[in-house]
Amino acid sequence: MYPSRFHYEAPRSLDDALDLKAAHGDDAKVLAGGQSLVPLLKLRFASPELLVDINNIPALDYHVVDADGTLRVGALCRHADLERSTLLGKHPTMAAAAPMIADPIVRNRGTLVGSWCHADPQGDWASVMLALGAVLVVDGPGGRRQIPASQVVTGPFQNSLRPDEIAIEARIPGASGTAAGSYLKLERRVGDFATVGVAVAVDSSGGTVSRAGIALTGVGPANIEATAAAQALVGKRLDAGTIEQAAALAAEAAQPKTDHRGSAEYKRHIVHTFVTRGLGGNGAVHAAA
Numbered sequence: 001m002y003p004s005r006f007h008y009e010a011p012r013s014l015d016d017a018l019d020l021k022a023a024h025g026d027d028a029k030v031l032a033g034g035q036s037l038v039p040l041l042k043l044r045f046a047s048p049e050l051l052v053d054i055n056n057i058p059a060l061d062y063h064v065v066d067a068d069g070t071l072r073v074g075a076l077c078r079h080a081d082l083e084r085s086t087l088l089g090k091h092p093t094m095a096a097a098a099p100m101i102a103d104p105i106v107r108n109r110g111t112l113v114g115s116w117c118h119a120d121p122q123g124d125w126a127s128v129m130l131a132l133g134a135v136l137v138v139d140g141p142g143g144r145r146q147i148p149a150s151q152v153v154t155g156p157f158q159n160s161l162r163p164d165e166i167a168i169e170a171r172i173p174g175a176s177g178t179a180a181g182s183y184l185k186l187e188r189r190v191g192d193f194a195t196v197g198v199a200v201a202v203d204s205s206g207g208t209v210s211r212a213g214i215a216l217t218g219v220g221p222a223n224i225e226a227t228a229a230a231q232a233l234v235g236k237r238l239d240a241g242t243i244e245q246a247a248a249l250a251a252e253a254a255q256p257k258t259d260h261r262g263s264a265e266y267k268r269h270i271v272h273t274f275v276t277r278g279l280g281g282n283g284a285v286h287a288a289a
């Protein structure tokens with residue numbers, strides 16, 4: 001099917017893009033990697049009057065680590081840029097997830113920020129952002145503001161951006177102490193969306209967990225932050241009992257549905273298994289302090 005008729009603008013500055021968004025609001029859609037939006041247009045699930053292509057705004061194409069360890073990922077940073085990055089040594093959950101997004105073709109164009117805004121319940125990055133306590137920086141007529149990860153996705157394919165705003169950056173805090181983390185994903189074949197995905201991020205000092213985040217993909221109407229599971233780790237050492245408690249709480253937080261990919265019970269079991277593996281080192285990637 002062909003998309004509905006739309007106008008197309010490719011501004012060369014963020015200010016011009018914001019002006020277009022301010023003038024057209026919900027009738028204008030931002031085009032980043034196009035890996036989710038273009039299929040939606042072709043299926044006519046989306047029929048915007050205007051596409052605001054941000055690919056000619058070089059100022060959005062970056063990922064950097066600040067002196068305080070914060071990783072900032074611009075709106076044009078592609079999945080492949082993160083997959084090949086040499087800057088993720090202290091962001092192991094990011095490094096683990098990047099090669100698991102889709103396939104190499106999609107990774108060459110698709111963006112982390114676009115994926116987060118798209119809010120597909122099976123999108124991998126939103127879980128990673130939740131586990132890491134990231135924020136999404138957005139710009140608009142009201143100025144720049146930061147949206148905490150827990151408030152970015154408001155439902156399936158829904159986000160909390162205002163109609164006149166554009167997301168410009170994902171900001172991922174640096175670790176306090178030693179960072180460890182993993183992203184484990186069950187897929188029917190390589191390149192597929194997650195049947196179940198689990199992001200785990202743990203900071204520790206002297207073997208004691210100072211901060212933890214656990215989030216789940218594909219087992220609910222949106223990515224799920226398993227808050228109780230993560231809290232069960234804080235102030236503890238990662239021994240078998242603590243890991244089992246967190247894995248059980250994460251499985252309880254999942255809201256899986258039985259479908260052609262597996263039963264709800266099976267998916268819940270996978271959540272338990274992935275949290276156990278992610279925390280136990282089998283599958284986890286560790287970074288130096």
Ligand SMILES: Cc1cc2nc3c(=O)[nH]c(=O)nc-3n(C[C@H](O)[C@H](O)[C@H](O)COP(=O)(O)OP(=O)(O)OC[C@H]3O[C@@H](n4cnc5c(N)ncnc54)[C@H](O)[C@@H]3O)c2cc1C
Pocket residue numbers: 029030031032033034035036037038039075100101102103106109110111112113114115116117118120122123124125161165166167168191192193194
């Ligand atoms: C075959 C295939 C397999 C895939 N497999 C996976 C997978 O396994 N895991 C996974 O997580 N994803 C997967 N994807 C989706 C892929 O990761 C997309 O790249 C991603 O979902 C959207 O990023 P994008 O940059 O392409 O955004 P676009 O398609 O350009 O935009 C998506 C939506 O977000 C909005 N948007 C984008 N950028 C901004 C911005 N800066 N500010 C405001 N709104 C914005 C757009 O307006 C649109 O509504 C797959 C896609 C395909 C085609």
